[in-house]
Amino acid sequence: MSTTPQAPAPGALPDAKVAMGWMHTARFLTTAAQLHQLPAIEVPEIAFVGRSNAGKSTCINTLAQQRQLAFASKKPGRTQHINLFALGKQGVMDAVLADLPGYGYAAVSRSDKQRWQQVMANYLVSRKSLSGIVLLCDPRLGLTELDEALLEVVRPRVEQGLKFLVLLTKADKLTRAEQAKVLSITKLNAGGGEVRLFSALKRQGVDDVAQLLWHWCHPEGLAPATPAHAADAPAADSADPTDRQTPFCNFVTFKGSGDNKRDIVHPAKLSLKRISSVDKTLNGPAKAIKVEYDLTATVSGKTV
Numbered sequence: 001m002s003t004t005p006q007a008p009a010p011g012a013l014p015d016a017k018v019a020m021g022w023m024h025t026a027r028f029l030t031t032a033a034q035l036h037q038l039p040a041i042e043v044p045e046i047a048f049v050g051r052s053n054a055g056k057s058t059c060i061n062t063l064a065q066q067r068q069l070a071f072a073s074k075k076p077g078r079t080q081h082i083n084l085f086a087l088g089k090q091g092v093m094d095a096v097l098a099d100l101p102g103y104g105y106a107a108v109s110r111s112d113k114q115r116w117q118q119v120m121a122n123y124l125v126s127r128k129s130l131s132g133i134v135l136l137c138d139p140r141l142g143l144t145e146l147d148e149a150l151l152e153v154v155r156p157r158v159e160q161g162l163k164f165l166v167l168l169t170k171a172d173k174l175t176r177a178e179q180a181k182v183l184s185i186t187k188l189n190a191g192g193g194e195v196r197l198f199s200a201l202k203r204q205g206v207d208d209v210a211q212l213l214w215h216w217c218h219p220e221g222l223a224p225a226t227p228a229h230a231a232d233a234p235a236a237d238s239a240d241p242t243d244r245q246t247p248f249c250n251f252v253t254f255k256g257s258g259d260n261k262r263d264i265v266h267p268a269k270l271s272l273k274r275i276s277s278v279d280k281t282l283n284g285p286a287k288a289i290k291v292e293y294d295l296t297a298t299v300s301g302k303t304v
Contacts, residue, residue: 014218019210022087026064026097029084035122038082041129044217045084045096046163049120049150050136052102055169055200059136060085060099062200063210070099080116082123087217095217096129104146124154132163132216134209139168139182139197143189151191163216164193167209172199 014022032038048056057070064070069085080101088094100123101116124133133154137147143166158164166186171179179197187195194212198205 012215012221013211014214016207016211019214020065020207022089022214023063023210024065025089026060026066026069026085026087028069029086029093029096031081031083033081035082035119035126038084038123038127041084041096043088043093043095043129044131045098045127045129046132046134046213046216047098047100047124047127047130048134048136049100049124050102051104051138051144051146054102054136054138056099056102056136058200059134059167059169059198060097062203062206063213080112082119095213098123098130104144121153124150125157130157130162132165132213133158134165134167134213135193136167136169136198137186138170139174139179139186140170142182143186148189155191158192164191165209165212166190166193166195167198167205168195169198169200171197171204172202 013019030039048060050056060070061067064085070083082101083099085097085099086093086095087097100120103113103117103120124130135147135150137143143151154162154164168179168182168186174182183195183197196205196209196212198209200206
């Protein structure tokens with residue numbers, strides 16, 4: 001005789017069926033090209049970040065058990081919006097997933113890369129509803145310089161209690177011995193965050209990650225949910241948009257000879273000067289922000 005899965009006690013991980021059923025409720029909420037366009041959220045928000053070919057969209061679709069919830073482009077890095085997905089049963093929302101643009105691979109202009117790297121940095125530093133971050137990483141590459149730069153950006157918030165998970169995707173590409181090795185190495189470099197192996201193809205780690213995310217969003221058990229329409233309220237993450245600007249020189253890449261890894265410029269070789277101005281004639285989300293960068297870098301003895 002089958003039994004209905006019981007809701008977990010406060011502080012306990014849920015049954016896998018409960019967690020996966022909850023993940024399956026994911027539905028598109030909104031998309032935004034700029035941080036101030038995001039709605040204010042009163043429930044926990046979990047951000048998925050990572051390099052453009054790390055498999056973010058595939059991971060989200062696998063967890064939600066939906067093929068086309070998150071857009072998976074054949075050309076990595078083409079997604080250039082922050083996409084939000086609501087979670088919760090019976091028309092109420094008790095959590096939100098955020099799919100952030102990938103970094104470090106996209107075949108887009110340098111200016112577009114800089115703009116999105118800055119938007120991402122601002123989001124990770126200032127988004128009030130952000131409760132957890134899932135950093136997806138190809139275990140065959142390990143944590144790259146860009147991943148480590150992101151870790152440095154979020155470290156202050158993680159130390160203040162922000163949940164953090166490094167998800168080693170495409171684990172099916174490794175032998176068991178290789179999996180064990182990369183898992184141990186990544187745990188040493190995860191900055192206090194949790195580390196999991198994940199394979200959408202073999203469904204390795206899918207239940208574990210769903211249970212962990214459920215627990216992040218329901219630390220006290222089943223808490224009251226928020227009506228989905230509450231997310232329609234305007235964003236209020238900062239009184240002054242310039243307060244959200246955080247130099248993120250680590251994420252700047254330059255086109256040059258060699259493979260993608262060699263194109264990454266070390267932060268110590270960057271000189272970054274920010275000039276910000278705000279149009280005081282506008283109010284609220286419409287307030288215009290102008291941010292200009294005077295950026296120079298030395299690559300192989302040449303200034304670019």
